Amino acid sequence: MSDKKPEEMLDSIFDRALSGKHILNDNHVLSSEYIPEKLPFREKQIVSVGQTLAPLLKGMKCSNLLLYGKTGTGKTVVARYVIDRLAQKAHSNNMKIRVAYSNARVSRTSYRVLTDLANSVDLSIPFTGLSIGEVLQRIVNKISQDGYFVVFVLDEIDYLVKTHSDNLLYELTRSSDRLSPGFLCLVGISNDLQFKDYLDPRVLSSLSEEELVFPPYTAEEIRSILLQRAEMAFTGGITPTAAINLCAALAGSEHGDARRAVDLLRISAEVAEREGAEQLEEKHVRIAVQKIERDRVNDALSSLPLQAKVVLLSILRCGDDDSSCSTGTVFEKYHNLCQKIGIEVLTQRRVSGLLSELDLLGLTSSSVVSSGRYGRTKKIHSSIPIQLVREIFSEDPVLTPIL
DNA sequence: CTTCCACCGGAAGTACCGGTAA
DNA sequence: TTACCGGTACTTCCGGTGGAAG
Structure with missing residues (x-):
């Protein structure tokens, strides 16, 4: 990058910050959490979502809602925009409406998704230890006890369903029926247009009482x-x-x-x-x-677990002699490397799984090819320079002997 | 046409961890 | 203390398969 000494670099960074020459006066406006006052080209969707949720302000129940569209089409921002306004209106009119937002991919597990919901109704639950059913029961009790009307926005709902099954969704839709005072409205957001196929028909019919598609900009x-x-x-x-x-x-x-x-x-x-x-x-x-x-x-490289790092190094070893880098040969190299540094050797099945994970992270690109009689395997190819991998992995002392 | 390689990848199960409830 | 919970990381088992060789 630069061959200046660190203290000189730091000095010039600070000087620049002091000199007052700014291009940006508000970088928050460009951050991913920012919700603008106006959302151009999404007026129709805002109105639609608003109409669906409006009955809540009259103290009535509303339909569940499902928002579809590819990434970056404004689903999240529209949903947040509307529930923010709804919460404001409810607050200024002293109504018992609560809004909750959870991103399934960020929260990662069913348990933490429910934690997000619980927090919105001022219910604190331990971050582990309880059964899902118990957590849900507590939330349901709290909601009906206080008579809340809750809007729960579940972002990246397709991720939740794909990685964990639609069990949680089923329980959520069912428990909203059990609420006698109070009400729970679900707003699902999905990036995957086909994700409905993974859903139980009962969940689907309940969840998609209303649907809204977001076209790409x-x-x-x-x-x-x-x-x-x-x-x-x-x-x-x-x-x-x-x-x-x-x-x-x-x-x-x-x-x-x-x-x-x-x-x-x-x-x-x-x-x-x-x-x-x-x-x-x-x-x-x-x-x-x-x-x-x-x-x-x-980021991807440094946050890789140890075993995945060794697998990646094995791939890079294959690249040297030939482009014939298949699961079998990678596993062989991997076996050797593990013995060299004295760590446990995983099964080929697991290594195959790790290879797929590396692929998903975009660190390698592999494809299944068939060579007829000579079997069927993944051909793996890594696009990242060995030098960079060495540099980052050198922080891990276990790996140094095989870099 | 059938055979058969070298894997793929789903499913179910095990061990462990950090935690709660009673 | 004991029973149990969910999540993660992994193993074991196994049916499935594209296509060159025969």
Whole structure:
């Protein structure tokens, strides 16, 4: 990066921060949690969600709701926008409406999803130890005891169903029937359009009383969203149009993913600020693209469990002599490496699983190929440079003998 | 056409961990 | 203390399979 001494680098970083030359005056506007005052191109969806939830303000029950659409199409932001307003209205009218939000992929387990729901009704539960049924019972008791009307937004619901089954959803829909005073309304958000196939029909019919599809943004819409954010975020009303166009083109237009486009704009601005540039330019965007990718790989590599690291090293060993890198050969190398550093050797089945996980993380790319009589296997290919892997893995003393 | 390799990948089960309730 | 809980990491078992060789 730079061959300056650390203290000099730190000095210049601080000096730059002091000098008051900022490109951004509010980087919160470009953060992923930010909910704008206006959500362009999503007016219809906002109204729709609002109409579905409105009966609650009259003290009546409302339908469950399911929001579909690919990533970055505004599902989460619309849902949060509406429940925030709903909570405000309810608060100013002294109504017992509570809203809860949980992202299944962030919370990871059924238990923690329920914890999120419990917190919204001022119920604290231990972070482990209870059965799911017990937690649910406590929540149900609390809700009907206090007569709450609760809207529960369950984001990335498809992740929950795919990794754990639809059991929790079934219990949730069932328990909302058991509430005599009080009410629980579920708003599911799914990135996967086919996820309905995984659901039990009873859950499906209950959950999707109403459905709403979010189409991808067009390239032009993404550009306009970025411009809107930029006007708020950048100082002196200078909107770097060329750079924004590039952001929209690179991140958004392909799949209509607005979140990625906004992320890219934020990182680009940070790059420019760090450089001490006067203005955000296209070159900063290009650097940001690389930085995002590099950070992603770094994070993935350093958070890998030990066994996965050894498997990855085995793949890199194969790459040297031939491109014939299959599960069998990787397992052989892996076996050797394990013995060299004296750790437990896992089964081939597990190694095969680890290979799939590495693939999912985008650290390798593999495909199943059949060579007729010579069997059927995964051909694995790693795209990350060995040098980088060595650098990051060297933090782990166990691995040093085989780097 | 059938055979058969070298795996794939689902399912069920085990061991362990950090925790709670009674 | 004992019984039990859910989550994670892994094993064991096994039916399934694309396509070159025969």
